Amino acid sequence: MAKYVISLEQGNFADNGIYRQIISLSQKMLSDSFDEQQIPLMLREFMSAIDN
Numbered sequence: 001m002a003k004y005v006i007s008l009e010q011g012n013f014a015d016n017g018i019y020r021q022i023i024s025l026s027q028k029m030l031s032d033s034f035d036e037q038q039i040p041l042m043l044r045e046f047m048s049a050i051d052n
Contacts, residue, residue: 021049 025046028034 017052018050021046 025042028038028042
């Protein structure tokens with residue numbers, strides 16, 4: 001995921017679903033309420049979004 005985000009060129013990526021999912025995951029992991037037990041669910045949700 002990190003390599004994908006780093007490889008993106010600057011611009012408006014609001015329409016890029018993968019980018020939005022990565023940003024969402026990052027924000028959840030940086031939040032004060034983040035619990036490592038949430039990781040499996042978060043990754044399943046991410047993979048489901050990517051499949052769509």
